[in-house]
Amino acid sequence: MDYNAIRRKSRKIRVGKIFVGGDAPVTVQSMTNTDPCDFEAMRRQIEEAAAAGCDIIRLAIPDREAVGTLYRLKESGISLPLVADIHFSASLAILAAEAGADKIRINPGNIGEPDRVKAVADACRKAGIPIRVGVNSGSLDKKQLALYGAPTAEALAASALENVALLERYDFEDIVVAIKSSDVGRMAEANRIVAEACDYPLHLGVTEAGSEQIGSVKSAVGIGSLLLSGIGDTLRVSLTADPVREVEKGRAILAALGMDRRASVELVSCPTCGRTKVDLIPLVEAFEARTNELHPVRRLKVAIMGCAVNGPGEARDADLGIAGGVGEGLLFRRGRIIRKIPEDRIVDTLIDEINNFRDDESAGDE
């Protein structure tokens, strides 16, 4: 299934060198957690996230000193678009826009009087940058809470749309909408409501999702369920962990849906059982650790299976694969066995075969 083909038609906006929405690929974001005043630590963390596959990164901007860091990062030629995360302060948002931020994240409802929201919208328009309207269940405004009695999906969606309307009042439509909740179902439902009600691109995420393990699962369920319905233009997996982990999990969600254009292979590996003939778990880990060495002519489906009894058959639709034998692996191509490989050469051989793969190839077949 091509989930890109069923994506909701959203408008396309630009965040620095990256496009979000429209026909742009779904992007992966993260947020730095270093001291906003420590330029070097911030720069290092951003480049680490970039190396892991981050497309856009957000920085907390709690004060003017942090705006200075943002300015220095832009001056340094940092490789990722930077999103300035601002709470309550219109003046900080304006300063961040002037300092070179590629997007401003605010909750217009907590910026203050309408003229302050207008001032932020004007500054962003002048800088040519979008605003991300962020609403989450922990900071839902009092009006919606009173109306709905709780931060329900309907309340979150209504709050987001009200904030959007606040910007539209000042003719500002360069908007991304993010509605987050730590409740997976509520977050998904709120996004579905907003997806129906407008065509702004949507930033998906489960907030306060938890540790790497549980947070990844929650995010995969919430974000994944929306992407399966064609909803979502960019995402962040929020984890109590290093931003690099967030990026890896975000890319993994996209890869699981075949939406990660950076992924050169789709790996299929069996769960192992009593028939497993090779030490499959470290073998798969070793292969995964070397995916940066893979440069196939097109995205390939690659199988690493534990036995030859069922392996090639179970992975018949894989372009290439290995089925474990005693002390060896059987290399197969679309279900047909090609040759035997010593166990200690399996990963190296698979990498070579992937990099030399040709669709019409018969060379190497025996």
Ligand code: SF4
């Ligand atoms: S491929 Fe073989 S080893 Fe792996 S789960 Fe299936 S039967 Fe078991």
